[in-house]
Amino acid sequence: MIERIHNQKAWIMVLPVILLVAFNAVIPIMTVVNYSVQETFGNNVFFWEGLKWYEQVLHSERFHASMTRQIIFTSIILLIEIPLGIAIALTMPRKGLGATLCLVLMSLPLLIPWNVVGAMWNIFALPEIGFLGHFVNSMGIDYNFTQQPISAWVTIIAMDVWHWTSLVVLLSYAGLSAIPEAFYHAAQIDTATKWQIFRYIQLPKIKHVLTIAILLRFMDSFMIYTEPFVLTGGGPGNSTTFLSTDLVKIALGQFDLGPAAAMSLIYFLIVLLLCWVFYTLMMRNEAR
Amino acid sequence: MAKVRLQQVRHSYNPDVGDKTEYALQHIDLTWDNGGAYALLGPSGCGKTTLLNIVSGLIHPTEGKVFFDNQDVTLNSPDQRNIAQIFQFPVVYDTMTVRDNLAFPLRNRKMEPFEIEERVKTVAEMLNLSALLDKRASGLTADGKQKISLGRGLVRSDVNIMMFDEPLTVIDPHLKWQLRSELKQLHRRVGFTMVYVTHDQTEALTFADKVAVMFEGEVVQFGTPEELFLRPNHTFVGHFIGSPGMNLLPCELDGGFPVFAGNRIKLAAPITQINSTKKIELGVRPEFIKIDENGFSIKVNRIDDVGRYRIVKAECLGQNFNVYVPEGLEIPTENLRVSFDPQHTHVYCDGWLQNKKEPS
């Protein structure tokens, strides 16, 4: 009764965005939903299938396999990138020229287009002529990411760490910069060790920022497509075929629109669910 | 507990610049006796926090030395000096309980657990925190957190000096009274050397036995609250202490006595005649101007009533000054005449107090 919209003009400003979002997001999603409940043999003839595709996908070995691969991948990524990012942020200088230099260096990997990152690492890691590939092999380690699953995994993880740790670094750095000097002074007066300072002052104070970093890295790594695709194409075999790669193979490779649509919706819902869980945990932590 | 001495301390944040104005601290020579309560009072930017940080070891002075009990600690780090510092805003370890917060410095010094228990219990009781010992520190109010900061300093028996950097800044006004008197009682009880930095004169004067008034990097006067009030050495001290501060009226000298607005003002004793090119001012606090039928007449611009007393905004030949009138005393509506108390009227030359001749 008291609340009223006072500025009608505001809606006109939002209209272009609404149209854009509608065309690029809402309508495509509706199309996908449409496909996921129907079967087609071509010629634009569709038969209603109901939830058959969903059941098929959820019971398929292939889906379970790529899901498992995806979960392992995301876990490893988080376990490496988060601590590494914090560690780097802790060692970066707080002010002066060194600080600016470090910040620029840290930002560089984030600015490179993702498919270029994949291509870079592809060449970089080639066993015969790539810098890294040649170096590792010359050390006596048998390394060939195009043929060995382990090597492929290691290379993809190394690439992702190189590409995305900077994000964690920058976020942690921002969080650390916000801690007032007085806390360090007090810790010094209390003769606290460096570890105690980290555990009792720094870590609690960057908790909020860190949660955002974890959430972002989780989401991005769970949906990863471009870099592994350019690097290994999903191979050798399907050892590095994660969820998105698999999805694209089914949809565009086999042109099985039905299962592909169902799978992509399941995928979407999983990410949505996990993000919601994460968000609720974060909010609950804050309220405490 | 220690006697702290600052010798010829000067500090600049840009030591390469030789300009005098770049120095945050110009020239400090100060001694704080063992077990005393002291204050550093001054406006923002006067250098008081810089001085505090030099004493605590967070900054090393550009020039000069710091002595704790005759031992040169100028280049020692804070943990080597055995000091305790309470900051402007509460600094507590949020994830720990109150008990763990208080025990933290002792555990780091590898004290015996049962001894730590004892000390924590004693200090918590001193600060009225006993009921909250097992609560998480982050859940306390601002004054509770400040008490934890205070407690972390009190648990240690080896503290040479305890320093407070405007500690009541974030405290609710109605709790400030309580905390202030608790601090004072604490000092009486533990007897640590304590130094309190503030811009609030009430906090400084009520806490300290002796106050160092600072202005633009120098200690202008170092004395008891009474001395600062009754005999300010410098017009800045006169103005800064007292609410409202001392009245400063330009005057001329005639035979050792000041002449203001045509009236010869009586002093306790005459002062030596000074070269008339310097700036001469008459300093008298509003509290020492009395309503006197035989005095000189003034014009009343306004009367402010603060309940306990009133301030008369007076004017005489273009010069404005304040007169303090206690509650209950009548202020004549017309023809108000006042006189200045000779005992408490001073003459300042270029800002500095002129001494009166001793009576022969």
Place this chain on the structure above:
Amino acid sequence: MAFEFRDLCKKEYDVTLIAPISMKLKPGIFNTILGATLSGKTTLLRLMAGLERPTSGEIWHKETNVTNLPVQKRNVAMVYQQFINYPSMSVFENIASPLRVKKIPENEVKSRVNKVAELLKISPLLERRPTELSGGQQQRTALARALTKEAELVLLDEPLANLDYKLREELREELPRLFEESGATVVYTTTEPSEALLIGGFSATLHEGKITQYGQTQSVYKDPISLTAAKIFSDPPLNTVKIEKNGEGIFLNGGEHWKTKKFSNIPNGNYTLGFRAHHLKLDPSSADDLKLPGEVLVTELSGSESFVHVKTNEKIWVVHTHGIYNFKQGEQIKMYLSLHNCYVFDTDGSRVYAE
């Protein structure tokens, strides 16, 4: 030009921030709202400004209901505790900003800004950025901006709280005169009773979202209508003691009986006596004074005055007296209180007018 609240109320998730308030602001002068931190002062100001919508109730201005008017349409200027200025604009541009919104021609902008800058003594700083200025100068810039707007309602939310003691004194002197000329209704919030008294005008005491008293500052100070209002308006804190009145006099809690002819017009029963720290004296002023013993906890000396914190059998009292009295901790002293200076409050906190 009067602003009026009718049953203004603000609730958030079942927590009442502002209990229903009905009051008429006095135009053209300073209306001080005095209250402890978190008593609702800022919420009230935000409601007045239109930054928040009340849960119920109305705000009226000059016979118009402005409750639903958005902030931009209200003629309001606000100055905050944290010196808020546009950091990327010069001081001149900061002060000129409300005029630029109104599309005032350039030379008028210049003259008005210069006039206000002179009033606030910041003329030499016009080309600087706010970040280069000291706290006092930044707040003067914010005040200048509020003054330039020539709004009918000026809201000052503890504007001096973050300033040094002496700067606060200085600005406090200047504030009333600054806004006098504009004839605006000024609302000023503070936690310090002495500030309210020095500014004068009208005052309202706010406690937990309720306005407990509103009137001329001096009357609210000298004549509180409730224990809460008296407590808010006392610094040092109000001393209280529970008494029981019978036909011949009063029993001070603790048993001692004092024969007195005062309070003869009120019925026998339990009351609370409230008196300010400076009315508790160390020397008797008349034979009728109550003699009260106590134990000294600590004495605070402040140049020319002493605050003596004394423990009596149920409470801690503060004696605020002229002169230096350096009592030792634990010393037994006697205090004197004249019943003329006491306020009598009923058990529910309301004032009882006892002769």
